[in-house]
Amino acid sequence: MRVLGVDPGLTRCGLGVVDGALGSRARLVEVGVVRTPAGAEVADRLRAVADGIDAWLDRTRPDAVAVEKVFSQANVRTVMGTAQAGAVAIMLAARRDLPVGLYTPSEVKAAVTGSGRADKAQVGFMVTRLLGLTEVPRPADAADALALALCHLWRGPALARLRAAAPVAPARRPAGAS
Amino acid sequence: MRVLGVDPGLTRCGLGVVDGALGSRARLVEVGVVRTPAGAEVADRLRAVADGIDAWLDRTRPDAVAVEKVFSQANVRTVMGTAQAGAVAIMLAARRDLPVGLYTPSEVKAAVTGSGRADKAQVGFMVTRLLGLTEVPRPADAADALALALCHLWRGPALARLRAAAPVAPARRPAGAS
Numbered sequence: 001m002r003v004l005g006v007d008p009g010l011t012r013c014g015l016g017v018v019d020g021a022l023g024s025r026a027r028l029v030e031v032g033v034v035r036t037p038a039g040a041e042v043a044d045r046l047r048a049v050a051d052g053i054d055a056w057l058d059r060t061r062p063d064a065v066a067v068e069k070v071f072s073q074a075n076v077r078t079v080m081g082t083a084q085a086g087a088v089a090i091m092l093a094a095r096r097d098l099p100v101g102l103y104t105p106s107e108v109k110a111a112v113t114g115s116g117r118a119d120k121a122q123v124g125f126m127v128t129r130l131l132g133l134t135e136v137p138r139p140a141d142a143a144d145a146l147a148l149a150l151c152h153l154w155r156g157p158a159l160a161r162l163r164a165a166a167p168v169a170p171a172r173r174p175a176g177a178s
Numbered sequence: 179m180r181v182l183g184v185d186p187g188l189t190r191c192g193l194g195v196v197d198g199a200l201g202s203r204a205r206l207v208e209v210g211v212v213r214t215p216a217g218a219e220v221a222d223r224l225r226a227v228a229d230g231i232d233a234w235l236d237r238t239r240p241d242a243v244a245v246e247k248v249f250s251q252a253n254v255r256t257v258m259g260t261a262q263a264g265a266v267a268i269m270l271a272a273r274r275d276l277p278v279g280l281y282t283p284s285e286v287k288a289a290v291t292g293s294g295r296a297d298k299a300q301v302g303f304m305v306t307r308l309l310g311l312t313e314v315p316r317p318a319d320a321a322d323a324l325a326l327a328l329c330h331l332w333r334g335p336a337l338a339r340l341r342a343a344a345p346v347a348p349a350r351r352p353a354g355a356s
Contacts, residue, residue: 042280046265047272076257077250087224087262088269094225102220 002029003156004062004093005149006053007141008085010036010045013052014141017060018131018149026150028131030060031142042084050088057096065093066152068144069102101152108144111151123147180207181334182240182271183327184231185319186263188214188223191230192319195238196309196327204328206309208238209320220262228266235274243271244330246322247280279330286322289329301325 001021007014013034020026034052036045057065067090070083093100106116112126124136124143130150137143179199185192191212198204212230214223235243245268248261271278284294290304302314302321308328315321 041278043268043272043278046269050269050273070254070258072255072258074254076248076252076254079254080248080250080261083258083261084265084268087265090221090262091224091228091266094221095228100219100221 001064001153001156002060002062003149003152004056004060004065005145005147005152006065006067006086006089007144007148008049008068008082008089009141010042010049010081010085011038012139012141013049013085013089014139014143014145015053015056016137016142016145016147016149017056017062018146018153020150020153026131026153028133028146030056031137031146032056033139033142046084046088049085050092053089053092057092057098062098064099064101064152064156065089066101066103066148066156067093068108068148069104071104099156101156103148103151103155107155108147108151111154112147120144179242179331179334180238180240181327181330182234182238182243183323183325183330184243184245184264184267185322185326186227186246186260186267187319188220188227188259188263189216190317190319191227191263191267192317192321192323193231193234194315194320194323194325194327195234195240196324196331198328198331204309204331206311206324208234209315209324210234211317211320224262224266227263228270231267231270235270235276240276242277242279242330242334243267244279244281244326244334245271246286246326247282249282277334279334281326281329281333285333286325286329289332290325298322 002019005016016031017029018026034049036048067086070079090100109118110116113122120140127143127146128136180197183194194209195207196204214226245264248257268278287296288294291300298318305321305324306314
């Protein structure tokens with residue numbers, strides 16, 4: 001299975017693709033960052049992020065996409081760029097019929113380091129070790145994107161099985177109702 | 179000038195298109211709401227909102243799009259759907275090279291009622307009167323989308339002139355820098 005991890009942001013949007021299967025070592029396919037200038041209009045920045053993500057989806061052809069979930073206790077001003085870039089990533093993946101996994105930062109940290117309170121350095125160290133790299137991917141957003149992809153590789157199949165086994169919760173409000 | 183107003187949301191995304199020019203009465207072209215079921219996955223909901231907005235852009239061919247700006251003092255949990263659906267609307271408009279205006283709820287209220295603290299009923303009443311309609315558009319999200327479009331019709335040209343006259347603020351961090 002090939003997973004694209006997206007650490008969403010407007011200034012830096014981390015993107016990382018890994019190949020792997022349960023029980024075998026994961027392999028780095030590609031890692032990088034889409035940047036947009038802080039002084040540009042939000043519309044131009046979101047468009048640049050969307051174009052970057054679409055180019056990665058075209059080139060790397062992942063089977064699934066993992067996106068960081070916004071931490072609901074955070075401050076609106078600081079998480080707005082994350083929420084906006086994340087929504088664009090989720091939507092572009094959904095339009096390609098790719099399954100999308102959403103994970104909180106602590107779920108990602110726990111998946112790759114064993115602790116939900118690990119710091120950036122620990123995440124970078126473990127991503128480097130788990131993928132057998134010779135150096136830590138930079139910037140931190142790139143390493144975080146790889147951590148998201150690894151988290152989905154290991155948690156995604158279990159979540160999909162749970163979802164298939166459990167009855168779907170009924171919508172609180174049916175589509176088309178007022 | 180034709181403007182599409184978007185009152186973003188996942189449960190109900192209000193869409194309203196108006197034609198108008200400074201000094202003449204604005205005319206309603208179309209108004210409605212895209213709904214997605216509250217129990218569905220975020221990825222499916224964002225995709226449905228994106229498909230709905232794209233269909234409106236294809237059909238109504240606006241010259242500009244006005245989207246509600248998320249109020250930065252709000253609670254993250256309550257504004258997340260607004261931020262996500264708004265980001266999708268902004269990005270889809272930008273990909274079509276349409277100018278995008280972002281307005282806070284109080285800017286919109288002030289534009290159509292004269293007061294930034296007007297309530298929903300007042301906004302609905304004024305939208306009905308300004309567009310010469312026989313009844314208030316329902317639900318409130320539909321009326322709010324029309325109010326956004328009217329706000330842009332009246333404020334957009336002035337903002338564009340200001341932007342053309344003023345030197346562009348330099349980016350705090352140039353594109354491509356780390």
